[in-house]
Amino acid sequence: MKRTEQLQRLHSGLSGKYDVIIIGGGATGLGTALDSVTRGFKTLLLEKSDFASGTSSRSTKLVHGGVRYLARMDLMLVTEALRERGLMLRNAPHLTSDQEFIIPVYSWFDAVLYTTGLKFYDILSGRLSLGKSYFINRKKVIERLPDIKPDGLKGGIVYHDGQFDDARMAVSMAKACVKHGGTVLNYFEVMALLKDKEGRIEGVDACDLVTGEKYNIKSSLVINCTGVFADEIIHMDTPEAKRMIKPSQGVHLVFDRSFLNGNSALMIPKTDDGRVLFAIPWYGRTVAGTTDTPLNTISREPVALTEEIDFILNTAGRYMVKPPARKDILSVFAGLRPLASDPDNPHATKEISRRHKIILSGSGLLTITGGKWTTWRCMAEEALDCAIKAGVLRKRNCVTKNLKIESVSGNIPSDRLKVYGENAREIGEMMNENPELAEKISEKLPYTKAEIVWICRNEMPVTLEDMLARRLRALILDAAETAKCAPAVAEIMAGEMEHDGRWIEEQVDCFRKLAKNYLPRI
Numbered sequence: 452m453k454r455t456e457q458l459q460r461l462h463s464g465l466s467g468k469y470d471v472i473i474i475g476g477g478a479t480g481l482g483t484a485l486d487s488v489t490r491g492f493k494t495l496l497l498e499k500s501d502f503a504s505g506t507s508s509r510s511t512k513l514v515h516g517g518v519r520y521l522a523r524m525d526l527m528l529v530t531e532a533l534r535e536r537g538l539m540l541r542n543a544p545h546l547t548s549d550q551e552f553i554i555p556v557y558s559w560f561d562a563v564l565y566t567t568g569l570k571f572y573d574i575l576s577g578r579l580s581l582g583k584s585y586f587i588n589r590k591k592v593i594e595r596l597p598d599i600k601p602d603g604l605k606g607g608i609v610y611h612d613g614q615f616d617d618a619r620m621a622v623s624m625a626k627a628c629v630k631h632g633g634t635v636l637n638y639f640e641v642m643a644l645l646k647d648k649e650g651r652i653e654g655v656d657a658c659d660l661v662t663g664e665k666y667n668i669k670s671s672l673v674i675n676c677t678g679v680f681a682d683e684i685i686h687m688d689t690p691e692a693k694r695m696i697k698p699s700q701g702v703h704l705v706f707d708r709s710f711l712n713g714n715s716a717l718m719i720p721k722t723d724d725g726r727v728l729f730a731i732p733w734y735g736r737t738v739a740g741t742t743d744t745p746l747n748t749i750s751r752e753p754v755a756l757t758e759e760i761d762f763i764l765n766t767a768g769r770y771m772v773k774p775p776a777r778k779d780i781l782s783v784f785a786g787l788r789p790l791a792s793d794p795d796n797p798h799a800t801k802e803i804s805r806r807h808k809i810i811l812s813g814s815g816l817l818t819i820t821g822g823k824w825t826t827w828r829c830m831a832e833e834a835l836d837c838a839i840k841a842g843v844l845r846k847r848n849c850v851t852k853n854l855k856i857e858s859v860s861g862n863i864p865s866d867r868l869k870v871y872g873e874n875a876r877e878i879g880e881m882m883n884e885n886p887e888l889a890e891k892i893s894e895k896l897p898y899t900k901a902e903i904v905w906i907c908r909n910e911m912p913v914t915l916e917d918m919l920a921r922r923l924r925a926l927i928l929d930a931a932e933t934a935k936c937a938p939a940v941a942e943i944m945a946g947e948m949e950h951d952g953r954w955i956e957e958q959v960d961c962f963r964k965l966a967k968n969y970l971p972r973i
């Protein structure tokens with residue numbers, strides 16, 4: 452996947468009309484593009500920043516039914532998400548895995564309550580179950596979670612959910628779109644919607660933010676998949692429309708693995724303020740979160756609030772033998788949930804259903820918002836079916852249920868390179884042929900120079916941030932260390948992408964400013 456080739460595809464695509472233009476390159480947009488292109492529609496996806504640079508790279512990294520929605524008896528949401536969990540693990544094995552979770556219990560009442568609740572979770576997952584949940588005694592909890600505080604512990608409930616790499620999944624989906632004939636472009640902003648004489652949407656005005664070139668692109672259908680920015684696009688269509696999106700911020704802290712030894716994840720089902728808190732092993736670190744803080748403003752780079760950091764530290768500290776402190780935080784990241792409220796009846800964010808919403812406007816703008824990463828596939832299916840039912844697109848069946856995002860076959864050189872799917876072997880060969888490329892970019896980070904070179908050639912990074920935050924997950928594994936090795940990485944990128952010394956300076960400067968948001972203020 453190369454940006455120059457995608458631009459060429461766009462230029463040749465302009466001679467005719469697109470069937471579908473998708474605005475937004477997060478989970479929802481990429482999922483919708485993949486559904487559309489594999490049904491055989493001529494598809495274009497435009498993302499104003501990088502793929503998954505919004506909410507879709509800032510999730511808890513769970514492919515899950517949502518145990519907490521079970522408590523709220525949102526059974527439709529849980530059943531749907533559990534089915535999609537199973538399909539995602541089956542169709543993207545290079546980026547997903549089964550993760551064991553333990554809920555520690557401190558009263559026999561909770562032991563019965565959570566064992567029963569999770570049995571129900573097992574039943575709802577049906578044939579796509581990842582394994583049965585069961586109760587274990589105190590001794591076994593301590594064996595599996597050696598860092599859990601033993602005081603008052605009665606036992607624990609073991610259950611399974613999926614885990615994944617969100618930003619790499621997005622890139623993998625973008626590559627799959629391209630493979631199936633679609634066009635995907637990052638750093639390409641939709642500025643306005645085009646309408647015909649009858650007021651029906653017939654395309655978009657867009658700008659290539661890399662070259663500054665403006666485009667007028669025609670299509671039968673425009674789909675708004677812009678997450679927390681959905682109201683901006685709706686406003687382009689209907690300036691008088693009421694705001695629908697209520698952003699809710701979620702923060703995660705990343706610590707060294709030594710805070711949670713063993714292979715199990717910890718799940719606290721009810722914190723002081725009724726939230727759920729996870730501590731999960733991820734790429735050799737421990738990720739703890741999240742929060743649910745209603746916000747009134749939406750920014751591209753949300754920043755964790757001091758009280759959110761304190762809340763996670765305090766809550767995790769209550770359950771861990773070695774309570775994490777601010778100085779132990781390797782990285783902090785914040786994301787905004789695009790919760791879709793009823794504009795005429797706004798609630799507090801916790802009460803808004805987390806199920807997605809699909810809205811077709813009178814002028815033909817299709818908006819998909821809300822939902823979860825896990826449910827991208829069924830959201831996309833429902834959206835395209837809605838357009839077919841409305842007569843905007845001709846009938847073609849959805850094929851994503853059995854669609855492999857990447858076909859992984861043969862020997863993978865190392866477990867870590869598995870995330871590159873079918874290309875893992877190619878990267879391994881690059882390292883064998885040129886040992887310099889096998890060198891790591893830092894002692895504290897797992898990534899090699901070969902990966903940077905390969906990514907530049909195949910995964911469309913435009914900036915240093917694209918590389919360090921999303922193609923590699925360095926920024927969220929260790930923000931300070933990543934800022935240190937930024938110049939070396941920028942130099943490799945510049946060599947591959949034909950940029951000069953000024954580009955390196957600008958990129959490093961910009962990246963180091965960004966990295967400050969990922970470092971907690973002590």
Ligand SMILES: Cc1cc2nc3c(=O)[nH]c(=O)nc-3n(C[C@H](O)[C@H](O)[C@H](O)COP(=O)(O)OP(=O)(O)OC[C@H]3O[C@@H](n4cnc5c(N)ncnc54)[C@H](O)[C@@H]3O)c2cc1C
Pocket residue numbers: 474475476477478479480497498499500501502503504505506507508509510511512513514515639640641642676677678679680699700701702741785786787788789820821822823824825826
């Ligand atoms: C803290 C947190 C934890 C979560 N954890 C999980 C989890 O563990 N599992 C799970 O299943 N779900 C999880 N979710 C939910 C999930 O992450 C989101 O539902 C999903 O990422 C939303 O994706 P999206 O594509 O709708 O939005 P986004 O990822 O925000 O994508 C929207 C994109 O639109 C682009 N855009 C905006 N305006 C324009 C324009 N004019 N032109 C072109 N592009 C534009 C933006 O740049 C952005 O990239 C979590 C959410 C949060 C906030």
